Amino acid sequence: MPKPSLPTFVTDILPLWLVASALVLLAGCTPAEGEREPAATPTEPSGLKVYRHSLDGAPSTIDPVQSSNIYANTVVLNAYDTLYRFKYLARPYEITNNLAAAMPEISDDGLVYRIRIKPGVHFIDDPAFEDGVGREVTAADFVYSLKRHFDSSQRPRGAWLWQGRIVGLDEWKEAGSDYDREVAGLRAEDRYTIEVRLTKPYPQFVYTLAQGYAAIVPREAVEKYGREFGSHPVGSGPFRVIAYDSSRIVYERNEKFRQEPVDLAAEGYDPATQAYTGVEAIAGRSPPFVDRLQIDFITENAARWNSFTKGNEIQYLVVPNEQVDRILASKDPITPTPDIAERYHMHHGVEAGFVFMSFNMDFPEIGYNDDPVRERRNHALRCAMIRGFDWYRRNESFYFGLGQVFPGIIPPAVPEYDPELSRESVTLDIEGARRLLADNGWDGDNLPEIVYGAQAGVSQRLLYEQFRGFMKKIGYPREKIVLKQYATFGDFIKDVSQSRLPIVFKGWGLDYPDAENTLQLFYGPNGSPGSNDANWSNPEYDRLYEESAVMLPSPERTRIYRRMNQLVIDDCVAITGLSRTRVYLWHKDVIAMPDRQIVGGFFIRFVDIADGGGEG
């Protein structure tokens, strides 16, 4: 019998190995336990309308009580109902009723809110319910859902929105979070009526009810699934989740979702600026319009962009910064290149939020100091650093020159923004900064060492290097601005919360379109571990904050807000700020008017696919 030679080895043994590898791969193809159904693919069964959305980060959970970021909020709002939502097309943003039958009835003193919810709305079918059939959503479900934020066993993250605001709720928590005990200020008056009693007027209260945190969950499901509820959503939103992991979430249309024909005018439709999107096609029809929704979580910009341009993968994205030059023919006004305009729809808007850098006043080297002379010198040092910060280059380098630089902490996205405010605090003045340092006795030898904390990562590192470069130009020695890297964002926030970093650079996304949400960032009592990273405490500011916090929007309240803004600028407590401009692109067959933040998760129910698109 002939012995095998080398070619036999290749033909006989190699295939065996390949078969072995094929066996391994078959194991990989089998949907693992826990994955309820396979994911949507570009080749869907024919006739299904599929929309593939994308996010640049992944939520770690889809439990409403933990929906603390934009990603979690987006996915939660598509699976669950909230009492209120933002109008699809209205800009500036406007709130409207969702599960609530109407806007709340508010008592004259602003303390009692009565909210009626729509009858006949049901949760999706789930084994958690009797006979597996979803029961009707009631006022008691809302009460239960809000109480969860005051039960530490649920690991809630949204309690700050209502802490000290609702009569008896904090006490209910202290007494052990017993759900069968009633809370005086948070009751289901009847099956469809909710009554909330506030401890003091809270004009932003309705906004808080449009957040994922306030989404309505059934108690049965929370109790049945325990901690696993975070990956097993049971809601009454427009879609129901069929698969979820770290790379994507797949929903199917919730067939039980209430029928509410779209009234475009009521949604704030502006034909002059929005007709190109084709949204008129949805008028009079009830959302959701797609049969299947898939949201891909793609952190890497390159991967997201490539997936979008492929044509048969994701159909929407927020354009990554590094692509902006390639897709725009002009930045002012923002105009796409002919090629992009031909292939995609585009929209752009200033973010509801901003990036800024706070000086931590707890550090005697740059902030408050027992020695009044040194404290004055520290003030000069901070002001010099503000003057030496080149917002123009920061914008060019990281935001492709599209960001909107503004003085203070009231960003352009809110109605209280003041376009007339002096821009001195955001204008580069290297000579002025150097002079200020010299006049106050600062030189390369006696300038304090500053630790710049950042989560490990390319962008963060470049932001740091640029900051260090800017400071070098005003005479700050390179080796005195030291980077401290954190392996995780949590570790970074830990040091920030414990007031261990002298400067903190971060971004703030608005929870609701009201400047109160950014002004609270400098309110004294919100110092570490709260969100006042500057640990700045100015009696006048704090008094004005407390005064305005209970006021409804009015010219007087705007005047107070602006005064507070000026105090922050005068005291040189922050290098601020810039609101990023987002450019959105979506495929031509998608009928939509996207938004990333405030409308966020709410817009997807209105997305439709033009005939011939998205179908297999």
Place this chain on the structure above:
Amino acid sequence: MEILQYALRKLVGGIPLILGVTFVSFLLMVYFGPDQTYELLGKNPTEEQIAEVRSELGYDRPFMVRYGEYLKELITLDFGLSDSTGEPVSEMLGRSIPISLALIAPGFILGNVFGILLALIAAYHRSGWIDKAIMGFSVIGMSISFLIVIIGFQLLLSSSYGLNLFPVRGWNVESLHDYVMYVTVPTLATVFVALGYNTRFYRAVLVEEMTRDHVRTARAFGIPPGKLLYKHILKNSAIPIITRIMFSIPLVVPDRELFRHPGRRQGDLRRHHHRRPARPESGGRPHRRAVRDHPAGDRHHVPCRRSPGVAEMSAIPETSDQLRGGVDPNPSAHPERGESIWSKAIYKFRRDRAGMIGLAVVLGYFLMALGVWLGIWGMHWSDVEGPKWAPMSAEYWFGTNIIGQDIFQRAVYSTKTAFEIGLIVAVLSTVIGALLGALAGFFNGSWIDEIILWMKGVLDSIPFYLFVAAVAFALEGNPWSMHVAMVSVFWTTTGRLVRGEVIKLRNFEFVEASRAIGVPQTTIIFRHIIPNTFHILLVQATIVFVAAIKSEVILSFLGLGVQDGVSWGLMISESTLEVLAGYFNNFLWASVFLFGLVMAFNMFSDALQDALDPKKVAEP
């Protein structure tokens, strides 16, 4: 019954190792690991809420209680629920592991198959131009960072800059076609990187086999090449080949992370990693030498130049029996006097053209680094004076990066960083490896030996990048965390080699004589034994040097590397933002600088190893 006793003895003997591995992984990855408290808190948390979350996470419990629970989870395989999603961790693992395997298996298998085929061809044409060409390509393959290969392949095959043929991400596999689409790019990248290492290793094994008498005899009888290679060479080399493949298997899995395929939530990596069960001692990272049982029963060391790094997905371990009984039955193959080794080695090295070129290039780089140390050039690496993404010009030779820094200045300055890391890690791990290896070898069989072997076993049982990441977490913000991690790991190979050598040396006459005339033990070790292992140390130091530089690139990319200053790894990681916008200067120049040094060092190190190989030196 005997087998049962043997198995029991082995099991009980493994307990200290398992305890060691679990203790180190608990300490680094759990106790000093990332604190999730603040990620689970909302805005404006109160002190009370912080305490509640800490208590929920169990951070307020005593150390030993937490370690006990950790052990319990490992023993019962009940890893509880994920801290972030609340899903059972075992379910998440069940979902992600098959995908990992499906993704990595083809590249792993093909890398080995092609490696063996090329090695057969090279070995058959030994010293001919085909052999030289294959080996040349192997060195080139080994000198390109895995990171560069991944970025390159993705750009080439999956982006609109290239062919745009394959999906970029995801895992929606419902047919063989889908599978091929998803797996092609990772497979190509893995094969590309593994091929160089595999070919070299297998060639060394096969060449060793080819020098045997039976092969010579078979050739004399005119057996055709195919049959000769398959029957007489490949089959007889099966043991080291299979051993290498088997022990590489545990090392391939983490590579999947670099391709970002799903199945695992990022927030849960910690839970997965810190609960990774212990592997037996032999499952460590790649070792430099293969030990092979010849049918005749003697053991030969097969030289195989390898360095630890992501690209190396194979390991040939020594069994503990081999470690303990490492006395070479054929000591005459080794020189007995240092002088003869060194003079012959220098002579031989100088005749190695590739080695000399490598040395010259390394010296060139060293001069560049020296210039930075002395402040002659590369001083403006941090300035942000230039425009954004300036093209190459007389003013900016290599252009500028996104924040207007001069890429030439940064590339040059990075040479200093590379030498600092390479030298510090190489010197420290060699010194530690020499000391501990010498102690273990000299006191072979005693408790000192056992402890050192135990330490080595523990460190070798934790995957390298996981270990470094854990050290970086534990020493967060410390500029030396990367060096500490690398030294902690890299000394073990040197230690093992030195230990084996010392076990031989201590039975030599000069050591016996020293003992007989009452020379103190420390003097014997430091004056008489360690100097006789210098040839091993020198080669090991060069290998560790290259390994350190290449590891730095990956670590800096992962954000675990250089804290202050700049390095090629950081430049490559920066460039990932830029290549998308069509600016390649940062990526290109950092890659060229890195490749040049690694390639030159590989050539230098190869030649050095050849020159210092005792068997070859001893040849007339």
